Amino acid sequence: xxxxxxKNCLYxxxxxxxxxxxxxxxxxxxxxxxxxxxxxxxxxxxxxxxTVTNVNVERAKDxxxxxxxEILMIDRxxxxxxxxxxxxxxxxPDHPDRPSEFDRAMGQPxxxxxxxxxxxxxxxSVKCWAFDDVNDPFKEEKLKIG
Amino acid sequence: MAVKVxxxxxxxxxxxxxxxxxxDGANIKDVLNDLEKNFPGLxxxxxxxxxxxxxxxxxxxxDEDIRFKDNLATTLKxxxxxxxxxxxxxxxx
Numbered sequence: 001x002x003x004x005x006x007k008n009c010l011y012x013x014x015x016x017x018x019x020x021x022x023x024x025x026x027x028x029x030x031x032x033x034x035x036x037x038x039x040x041x042x043x044x045x046x047x048x049x050x051t052v053t054n055v056n057v058e059r060a061k062d063x064x065x066x067x068x069x070e071i072l073m074i075d076r077x078x079x080x081x082x083x084x085x086x087x088x089x090x091x092x093p094d095h096p097d098r099p100s101e102f103d104r105a106m107g108q109p110x111x112x113x114x115x116x117x118x119x120x121x122x123x124x125s126v127k128c129w130a131f132d133d134v135n136d137p138f139k140e141e142k143l144k145i146g
Numbered sequence: 147m148a149v150k151v152x153x154x155x156x157x158x159x160x161x162x163x164x165x166x167x168x169x170d171g172a173n174i175k176d177v178l179n180d181l182e183k184n185f186p187g188l189x190x191x192x193x194x195x196x197x198x199x200x201x202x203x204x205x206x207x208x209d210e211d212i213r214f215k216d217n218l219a220t221t222l223k224x225x226x227x228x229x230x231x232x233x234x235x236x237x238x239x
Contacts, residue, residue, distance in 0.1 A: 031237055056235070063237035068204040069211070071231050075152070084165070085155065088234055095238045103236035106202070110155040113236070 009142040010086070010112045010128050011045040012036075017145045020049050021123045024091035024116040030060040033090040035071060036112065037078045044086055044112065050074050063102070064090045087112030087130070094119055097127040099138045109133055112141055147222045149177060152229040160188045169228075174205065175218040177228060192230060202233035 012020075023032045033054050038046040052074075056065035066088070075085055088111060092100075097117040099107070107113060109132055117124040129138040151169050153161050161167055167185070171177035175197070182189035192203050197218070199205060205212045206229040212220050222228075 033234075056237070059237070062239045063235065065233075065235040068206070068231040068233065069209075071234060072206050072209070072229055075154075075229070075231075079152075079165075090236060092238050100236065100238055102239060106233065106235045108154075108156040108232050108234070110158065 009044065009144055010036075010114070011043055011144045012049075012114075013046070014146050016046060016049050019051075020089050020114070021116060021126070023049075023051050024089075024118050025121055025123060027054075027091060027093075028118050028121045029093045030054065031062065031064040031091050031093060032116075033064040033066055033088065035066070035074045035085055036087045036089060036114065037074065037083050038086045039083055040086055046086055047083060049089065061093060062095075085111070087114065087128075089114035089116065091116040091118050097125045099129050103129075104138055107131065107138065109136070113138070114143070147172060147224050147226070149222050149224075149226045149228055151177065151181065152227065154230055154232055156232055157188060157191055157230065160185050160191070171222060173216075173219050173221050174207070174212060174228065177222065178218070204231040204233065205229070206231060 035050040036046045037048050052066050052070045054060050054064045055067050056063045097115045112130050114128045116126050128141040128143045130141045131138050151167050153165050169177045169180045171180050178189050
């Protein structure tokens with residue numbers, strides 16, 4: 001399977017997007033995280049968002065860490081459906097929707113990273129970020145909802 | 147042994163876009179060396195210069211983390227599946 005590495009835009013269905021925001025708000029004041037599954041054969045289209053456990057319990061207010069076994073299982077299911085992991089989402093409680101230095105340090109090229117800024121328990125703003133090569137900075141990727 | 151290796155998106159530029167490749171080896175270390183022959187640059191994204199598995203890379207043999215088996219010395223059976231799973235983490239600070 002060949003991926004579309006031209007990351008101009010990430011399409012997310014409204015219902016999936018609303019589920020992601022609800023997850024972020026329910027998790028407040030902790031960070032939430034999830035896995036975005038879809039297809040990148042033509043456009044980059046998310047079909048589903050899988051909520052996963054933030055295993056960084058000690059620092060759940062300002063860090064997230066996804067259990068690789070959960071990623072393995074989601075990847076396996078996605079592959080069986082002819083889909084792929086396109087990226088991940090997480091929340092920034094009471095912080096902006098920009099990637100932090102730690103987000104960049106841990107970031108992986110080719111994935112889309114959706115960041116949901118949650119202020120006082122409510123979604124404030126959402127942006128998507130990605131980079132192509134290991135040494136590139138994050139660049140904003142357009143989000144199209146609907 | 148021929149095994150299937152699942153390639154995650156961040157490494158697919160090194161496998162010409164392939165999400166799954168075949169590799170040969172009696173154990174995981176051999177498989178990584180075989181991968182490097184066919185896809186130069188792949189091994190250094192998985193292993194430290196001394197050959198140890200990178201801290202932020204996970205390798206699963208079928209359903210098991212190889213760190214809970216014999217790590218890179220884990221022996222393989224025909225048609226085993228090796229999945230490369232990069233650590234996914236981040237956060238505000």
